[in-house]
Amino acid sequence: MPELPEVETIVRDLRPGLLGRRLERVDLLRPSVVRFPEASRFRARLEGRTITSVSRRGKFIHLGLEGGEELVVHLGMTGTLTLERESExxxxxxxxxxxxxxxxxxxxxxxxxxGRVLLGSSGELQLAGVLPRLGAEPLEPGFAVQELASQLRRSRRAVKSVLLDQALVAGCGNIYADEACFRAGIRPDRRACRISQPRAERLLRELRLVLEDAIRRRGSSFSDYRDGFGARGEAYEALLVYGRGGQPCVVCGAPLRQSRVGGRGTVFCARCQR
DNA sequence: CCCCTATCCTGAGGGC
DNA sequence: TGCCCTCAGGATAGGG
Structure with a gap:
C-alpha cells in the first residue's frame, strides 16, 4: 500500500512531467472519488488551470495550481497516480x-x-474538514526525534498504533511501522509509555532510515502500488518482517510471529523485540 | 479526552 | 471447475 516512500517516489516521478502543464481536459469517470468540492463543480473548477508545484505531505499528493488552489490526492490502499500516453x-x-x-x-x-481527490485552497480544505492535521515529516531536517519521542511516550497505546497516528508522525503506515519496530528491537504491542526515552528515539531514527531506504528502492510493490510511470518498486523484497509471518527471523532464526495490533496485521520477532 | 471497533471496497487465496 | 468465505488495511465516524 502506498505509504510515505511510495508517495514520495510518485511525486518525484511526476514532478518533471507535470510542472507547467495545463489541465486541458478533465474526465471524472467515478464522481464519488472527489470528496470536495461537490463533484458536479469539480471539472469546471479544474479545467484550464496550470500546475505550478508537485509535492507531498504525509501520504497526500499536492498538485499546486495557478491561482493558489491545490488538487490533492490520497491513494488509500490501492490507488495509483500515473502519467501515461493517451493511447495506453x-x-x-x-x-x-x-x-x-x-x-x-x-x-x-x-x-x-x-483513495480520494480534493480540490481547493489549503485553508478551504482544512475548514471543510477534508484535510486532517498532520504531524512531523520524518524526512525533514527538522524532524525532532527527542521531542517526538517524549510525545510518543505519553501514550498508553501500543507503540505501533502511535507510529500509525498521522497527527504525531505523518506518512508511516502498516509496513514501515512493523519494520521500524523490528529494527529498533521493540515489540509493536508494547505500550508506548513503557519505552525508555533512548529507545523511543532509536525507534524514530530507525523509522526515518527505513523510509529513506524504501525510497531508494522506489517503494514496496507486493500488491497494487506502482510508481508515477506504472512500474514496480523493489522495496518489498528488502523488508525484514512485513509479509514474513512464520518465516525465520533474519537475525536469530526464530519463526516470526504474526499477530494483530490495533486491528492491523502485525509481524514481529518475539526473541529480538522486547 | 482517549482509545477501540466498525465501516468503506475489490481481489486474491483457501477450502470443499 | 467454481462458489463462497475470509482477509488485506488508511482514515474516519461513532461508541464506551
Missing amino acids: PLRLHTHLRIGLGRSEELRFRDPRRF
Missing part, C-alpha cells in the same frame, strides 16, 4: 483522467476506492 489502454477502476496535451494524461486508478 484504460485499466479497470480508472476513476479520473486529466488530459495535459501532447497526447499525455494523468490517471488516477483505485480498485478498492479507499
Whole structure:
C-alpha cells in the first residue's frame, strides 16, 4: 500500500512531467472519488488551470495550481497516480483522467476506492474538514526525534498504533511501522509509555532510515502500488518482517510471529523485540 | 479526552 | 471447475 516512500517516489516521478502543464481536459469517470468540492463543480473548477508545484505531505499528493488552489490526492490502499500516453489502454477502476496535451494524461486508478481527490485552497480544505492535521515529516531536517519521542511516550497505546497516528508522525503506515519496530528491537504491542526515552528515539531514527531506504528502492510493490510511470518498486523484497509471518527471523532464526495490533496485521520477532 | 471497533471496497487465496 | 468465505488495511465516524 502506498505509504510515505511510495508517495514520495510518485511525486518525484511526476514532478518533471507535470510542472507547467495545463489541465486541458478533465474526465471524472467515478464522481464519488472527489470528496470536495461537490463533484458536479469539480471539472469546471479544474479545467484550464496550470500546475505550478508537485509535492507531498504525509501520504497526500499536492498538485499546486495557478491561482493558489491545490488538487490533492490520497491513494488509500490501492490507488495509483500515473502519467501515461493517451493511447495506453484504460485499466479497470480508472476513476479520473486529466488530459495535459501532447497526447499525455494523468490517471488516477483505485480498485478498492479507499483513495480520494480534493480540490481547493489549503485553508478551504482544512475548514471543510477534508484535510486532517498532520504531524512531523520524518524526512525533514527538522524532524525532532527527542521531542517526538517524549510525545510518543505519553501514550498508553501500543507503540505501533502511535507510529500509525498521522497527527504525531505523518506518512508511516502498516509496513514501515512493523519494520521500524523490528529494527529498533521493540515489540509493536508494547505500550508506548513503557519505552525508555533512548529507545523511543532509536525507534524514530530507525523509522526515518527505513523510509529513506524504501525510497531508494522506489517503494514496496507486493500488491497494487506502482510508481508515477506504472512500474514496480523493489522495496518489498528488502523488508525484514512485513509479509514474513512464520518465516525465520533474519537475525536469530526464530519463526516470526504474526499477530494483530490495533486491528492491523502485525509481524514481529518475539526473541529480538522486547 | 482517549482509545477501540466498525465501516468503506475489490481481489486474491483457501477450502470443499 | 467454481462458489463462497475470509482477509488485506488508511482514515474516519461513532461508541464506551
